[in-house]
Amino acid sequence: MKPDHRTKDEIIYGIHPVTEALKAGRRKVSRVYISRENPGKRVNKLAEKIRKTDIYVEAVSRDQLNKLSRSDYHQDIAARVSLLPTTAGSRLLEPESGIGPDTFLLVIDSVVDPQNFGALVRTAVCMGADAVIISRDRSAGPGPAASRASAGAMEHARICVVTNLANYMKDLKKNGFWIIGLDHMAHQSIAETDMTGKCALIIGGEDTGIRPLVKRRCDFLCAIAQSGPVNSLNASVAGGMAVYEAMRQRRTAALKKNNAKTR
Numbered sequence: 001m002k003p004d005h006r007t008k009d010e011i012i013y014g015i016h017p018v019t020e021a022l023k024a025g026r027r028k029v030s031r032v033y034i035s036r037e038n039p040g041k042r043v044n045k046l047a048e049k050i051r052k053t054d055i056y057v058e059a060v061s062r063d064q065l066n067k068l069s070r071s072d073y074h075q076d077i078a079a080r081v082s083l084l085p086t087t088a089g090s091r092l093l094e095p096e097s098g099i100g101p102d103t104f105l106l107v108i109d110s111v112v113d114p115q116n117f118g119a120l121v122r123t124a125v126c127m128g129a130d131a132v133i134i135s136r137d138r139s140a141g142p143g144p145a146a147s148r149a150s151a152g153a154m155e156h157a158r159i160c161v162v163t164n165l166a167n168y169m170k171d172l173k174k175n176g177f178w179i180i181g182l183d184h185m186a187h188q189s190i191a192e193t194d195m196t197g198k199c200a201l202i203i204g205g206e207d208t209g210i211r212p213l214v215k216r217r218c219d220f221l222c223a224i225a226q227s228g229p230v231n232s233l234n235a236s237v238a239g240g241m242a243v244y245e246a247m248r249q250r251r252t253a254a255l256k257k258n259n260a261k262t263r
Contacts, residue, residue: 020152089162110205118149119236
């Protein structure tokens with residue numbers, strides 16, 4: 001994710017990204033564009049709601065929406081917004097950041113497809129991950145395509161950017177995190193790996209997986225057990241399965257702890 005110094009805003013598109021951007025309130029929404037060519041009830045209802053605020057709603061042609069969003073999948077609505085705020089990884093480790101003994105981080109290493117990136121962020125938000133960690137130069141960023149792929153969930157994500165992921169892993173360990181890498185060649189399955197407590201789960205890129213140095217700095221490597229004829233999964237699908245397993249373990253552990261207290 002390379003920073004864009006040329007602009008301080010961007011166009012997000014789709015009903016869910018626009019809705020969630022307004023709901024989250026983390027971006028400045030300067031203008032909303034809707035199609036004047038029969039946009040449908042959902043768009044009209046959202047536009048009417050927006051018109052009650054101080055945000056200007058402009059009706060444009062569908063071709064104009066295509067150009068503004070650089071996509072045909074805008075669902076007849078788009079918005080000009082400020083860039084999604086991100087946090088430096090170092091800030092996450094400061095005492096006032098809210099990090100605790102049960103913090104769970106999703107670390108995305110070299111996932112460059114915004115569709116996969118957005119899907120992973122959506123999973124992280126839905127499953128309650130405390131933050132998403134990405135590299136500045138080796139990841140898709142939180143741009144419009146990723147927002148669309150996340151169905152707007154990215155608007156609620158705490159995304160932290162680091163310059164050197166391998167070095168940042170040292171900082172995580174110093175702060176008490178166990179680091180688990182998802183690697184399809186690992187001998188231990190996700191079900192056999194303890195993902196409770198303070199831990200970070202690393203998901204690798206679409207083609208190469210976790211980079212070698214990053215892999216070497218993991219405390220554990222685990223894989224998703226498979227029995228079919230295809231031996232690999234899409235990055236976002238694999239990541240979603242691993243995050244679900246982590247959250248399942250953590251909720252089970254919390255339930256047992258609560259039950260023990262009530263006895």
